[in-house]
Amino acid sequence: MKKLVAIIALFIGSSLMAQSAKPTIAVANPNVEGLSLTPTLAAKLMQLELIKLNKFSVYDEFDMAEIIKDSPEYSNACYGLSCLSKMGQALKVDYIVSGSFNGLGNKIAISLKWIDIKTGTIHKSMVREFDNQEHEIQRMVEILLKEMNDVPVDKVLADRLKFNNELITSNNVGRVNNSGPRVGYAVMVGDLNEYAMRPTDQGGLDIFPGMSMIGYQVEKQYVGTENFSALFEGIFNISGLEQGQFIPSITLLNGFRFGKAGWELAFGPGFGLKKTSNGFFDKDNAFGKGNDTYFSNSDWNEYANSRYSADKDSTYYDEYGNFQRPTIDQISGGSIGYSENYDSRGTVKINTTFLFAFGRTFNAGALNIPVNVFYSSSRGGGLTGVSVGFNVINDKQNINPKPL
Template sequence: MKKMLVGAFFTLSTVFLAQAQNAFTIAAANPNVSGVAISGESGAKMIRLELIRLGKYKVYDEFDMADVVKANPEFQANCYGQTCLVKLGEALKTDFVICGSIDGLSNKIAVTLKIINIKNKSIEKSAIKEFANQPNEVQRMIEIVLKEMHGVEVDKVTQDRLSFKNDIITSNNVGKVNNSGPRIGIAGMVGSLYEFATRDASRGGLDIFPAISMIGYQLEGQYVGTENFSALVEGIVNVSGLEQGQFIPSFTLMNGFRFGKGNWEFAFGPGFGLKRTTNGFFDDKAVFGEKDTYWSEADFNNTYGMGADPDALAEAQLGYKPGYDFSEKHGDIRGITAINTSFVFAFGRTFQAGALNIPVNLFYSSQKGGGFAGVNVGFNVVKSKKVLNPGI
């Protein structure tokens, strides 16, 4: 029996304490709304609902307030200031009045709330918070501001999703920068390209020094940009070998990333060019002349007769078949022009002087059997910068 009385005492104490905590009354005036597609009345309803869920006040509903608001035109529009809100609270005989503003500002929404103490005619609490531009989540924004005003824990996941952020990739504050400019560089040929460059012209080679100049133009677009990270799409048109009497065109499409205030960059993507080729083989056994001589099918037929089998002829000398045939294509200036593909990797840094950018990059262009390795330098100017979401 004694335990039951003690339990009942604690239960009643809890109820009375809860009632005491909710003894203060509060009314929500229509907030000032701009740049967001909701009305002041809807904003006030959201505030009332979140106040009820907060559980710290007895909340006046719109019907409790209707007669007082209707009786005084001053309360019907533009009652946002402290003086007007105190008058409204006195007319309603409430302890507090809450009001504020909900403002859509470019790529964010700012929610401002203030609670007026009617007895003291002063601001009891106030808060302002910026959120990402998500108009459908205004009620959750109000919930977060009210909870922070009253020291109530806010769900971290919800807060993170709605918070306005300046420096992460998914931020609404993304600019599109158009940086374009000329590029010059030098590249050395390696592997099969080295062989093609140094091969005698009579055997279909370029017969040039295996390092060539490169001159071109880069088109650069920024599709993600923050203070410390940028994601870029780059298109580079190049012509190589002009100083050695060659015209070697290429186009490279790259996806690039720029990191930190030091503007370190990494990019990669496919390259496309034109290359003449013939079917042939390299005589690495020195069966038909000097070692590693390139024999195109036409050269071999002209020398040994139409339809001659190089593998069979080599077998007669070597005692085994070395695998000579005309199944593979190799670079040959006498051959048929076809599209040549490669994959390019680049790493470097952009140095800045005002609006002038000076990119310096090391690169490697890889293709079957060889590639280019080199460095290029250029300059570009920040020509334009505009917000991707100007309507927000």
């Protein structure tokens, strides 16, 4: 029994000696700028993380209260080596720690210095830059203090909080708002080419199959760096004014710019209006109005009434003498049928297209001059052309603005 008591007493004594052998350390209020964190709270976080290291006997604010109360200079703006050394001597500690916490745009820089009170020199110091995640300040302090004391750091945690000085970063990437006018010229291809050149009495436009384009582009970057930008673009356009036409359209594009030269690739849907009718083309002049004459359904009805109703003895009259207008299918023996075609006399419908564009933006100071070639594809035809514009870099904002 006496032996057991002796062992317990020896263990307790060893523990007390180990505890008393730990170096004593105090934390002075650090300098804090550009953050909502207060110096007092920053000091408490440092005290907490030092205690968790279990390598020091850490003075808390109550241990330090009497000294700080008698010497107000220790509670505010005590950042220099001389002031910190005097504070450590007054507290009778082995070391004192202080530093600075600075919010610098999209990063937080934390600098800590460790003063050896006996020698009056800086025992160790370290600076680390972290991603601007102020709610993770305590973990940043943990990482820094562990590194200063050669304690292993959780790599996943360190990687998540480190400041990535890369081309594309995950936080507060700047974006540019560029908007401006656009002018261009496009040539119609496919069915649109035929529609443009078709006579107006057949539902065509009777114009040259090319037209000017004038509009306005609204542009927003949602990812932006020096060498890459991802853009959302909206283009409001009116075409054909010089030929007496008014053809409005809206195009929504997703664009990518590469390199300092400003090469750009964009694609997206377009929306406009069109007029169509059901009809057919007389490719072989079977009805005497010329090759490729367009007959809408109403055109055919008018033609059939005129052509086939004159002969009262024809098979197109029933037994009661009523004229039964023949269909184009009956007349052609099934070789000709109706299809939907562009027709300026027809029904208004929504027209959808898909646009591909490639070009380059030339820069002159804050002035951007985009030059693009494009192809706008729709069912049976499309537009191919070039557009030129200009816009000025109006403003820059943060993608992830910090809440007020």
